[in-house]
Amino acid sequence: MAKKTYDLLFKLLLIGDSGVGKTCVLFRFSDDAFNTTFISTIGIDFKIKTVELQGKKIKLQIWDTAGQERFHTITTSYYRGAMGIMLVYDITNAKSFENISKWLRNIDEHANEDVERMLLGNKCDMEDKRIVPKAKGEQIAREHGIRFFETSAKANISIEKAFLTLAEDILRKTPVKEPNSENVDISTGGGVTGWKTKCCS
Amino acid sequence: MEGRQESSPMEAFDKDVLEMTVEDVYDISYVIGRDLLKVNTGGREFSDLQFKIVRVLEMFESMVNKYNLSMEELRMEMDNMKREMDRVVAEGSSGNTNNESIGTNKLVVDLKDPNRPRFTMQELKEVLQERNKLKAQLMVAQEELQLYKSGVLGSEQSMVEINLDTLPQSEPEPSSIIENKEKSTIQKLFSFRQK
Numbered sequence: 323m324a325k326k327t328y329d330l331l332f333k334l335l336l337i338g339d340s341g342v343g344k345t346c347v348l349f350r351f352s353d354d355a356f357n358t359t360f361i362s363t364i365g366i367d368f369k370i371k372t373v374e375l376q377g378k379k380i381k382l383q384i385w386d387t388a389g390q391e392r393f394h395t396i397t398t399s400y401y402r403g404a405m406g407i408m409l410v411y412d413i414t415n416a417k418s419f420e421n422i423s424k425w426l427r428n429i430d431e432h433a434n435e436d437v438e439r440m441l442l443g444n445k446c447d448m449e450d451k452r453i454v455p456k457a458k459g460e461q462i463a464r465e466h467g468i469r470f471f472e473t474s475a476k477a478n479i480s481i482e483k484a485f486l487t488l489a490e491d492i493l494r495k496t497p498v499k500e501p502n503s504e505n506v507d508i509s510t511g512g513g514v515t516g517w518k519t520k521c522c523s
Numbered sequence: 524m525e526g527r528q529e530s531s532p533m534e535a536f537d538k539d540v541l542e543m544t545v546e547d548v549y550d551i552s553y554v555i556g557r558d559l560l561k562v563n564t565g566g567r568e569f570s571d572l573q574f575k576i577v578r579v580l581e582m583f584e585s586m587v588n589k590y591n592l593s594m595e596e597l598r599m600e601m602d603n604m605k606r607e608m609d610r611v612v613a614e615g616s617s618g619n620t621n622n623e624s625i626g627t628n629k630l631v632v633d634l635k636d637p638n639r640p641r642f643t644m645q646e647l648k649e650v651l652q653e654r655n656k657l658k659a660q661l662m663v664a665q666e667e668l669q670l671y672k673s674g675v676l677g678s679e680q681s682m683v684e685i686n687l688d689t690l691p692q693s694e695p696e697p698s699s700i701i702e703n704k705e706k707s708t709i710q711k712l713f714s715f716r717q718k
Contacts, residue, residue, distance in 0.1 A: 327666055327670065364647075364651070365647055365648070365651045366651055366655065367655070368655060368658070368659075370659075370662055383659075395644055395648075396644065396647065396648050396651065399648075
């Protein structure tokens with residue numbers, strides 16, 4: 323096998339209503355770009371971005387799901403492998419905020435119990451069209467004990483911070499390994515992280 | 524029949540014409556015939572009138588008969604249709620989820636629409652899985668190529684370039700040498716994989 327260019331592989335998942343900006347959030351993070359044309363995601367897609375945290379090269383494989391109900395059966399089958407899930411709503415769309423509880427239920431049903439969750443209120447650059455107050459987002463996040471950020475893929479607000487924070491939270495759960503790269507390579511092969519093996523052994 | 528005999532034949536005269544039976548007509552005929560006998564003059568004029576009266580009563584009998592028969596036919600026809608309708612309704616409500624009738628969760632597809640839905644969710648799932656697998660493999664290959672090019676992995680990139688440049692142009696050399704060159708390239712690829 324080729325030498326790995328990273329120490330850890332984290333699998334993240336983006337979920338939320340159709341049109342809230344999941345793909346744009348991811349595109350901003352992975353390619354630092356923004357596209358205004360709306361192309362609905364078909365089923366499931368992913369992007370890769372390698373970041374460095376605490377001296378470790380962490381490869382993030384970020385799965386981008388279609389928000390449309392018709393892809394539900396496809397997208398939910400990807401919950402299980404996720405170590406972190408970002409639930410995105412649109413601050414200009416009340417319905418997308420109301421549906422947060424529905425998405426949280428989906429996580430409970432389909433994801434691993436110890437998955438790291440995070441709530442993002444996207445499109446915060448559109449203050450004039452805001453319908454969901456920031457305090458309401460903070461409140462629902464607090465109720466569920468998860469982190470919350472207001473983001474804008476368009477204006478590049480808090481996108482990187484959100485991803486890095488989620489990756490840090492996952493890293494914190496990951497048991498510290500010996501600085502033996504080979505050892506890390508083997509243990510993370512196939513995307514299984516240390517904290518998962520800990521609970522199974 | 525017994526009851527009929529007991530009730531007076533005169534009652535037939537008070538009946539609703541649409542409810543009359545042939546028996547009622549016979550009752551009327553009986554009464555008229557009996558009364559005619561009482562006033563029988565034995566003359567020709569009388570017998571002519573009697574003949575006409577009998578004729579009218581026969582016509583009346585025929586009409587009542589036909590009316591009742593067609594009424595009976597209509598009633599049977601109506602019963603048949605009722606039964607048929609009940610059957611269709613029952614079939615429609617029970618077979619709602621099957622075919623034909625469009626239920627609440629059905630979608631009508633226009634077979635002439637080039638953009639009509641054609642593939643199942645399972646097929647889409649498989650295509651997406653394959654796409655994402657290939658994408659992941661491409662990324663790994665790109666990454667390795669990048670490392671290889673930048674010299675992190677292996678230091679023989681110049682060898683590859685020379686190889687590619689010279690091989691097609693060079694004179695047909697003894698095969699052993701070509702094999703050596705190819706072998707060396709493969710070896711180098713191999714050695715970097717083992718690192």
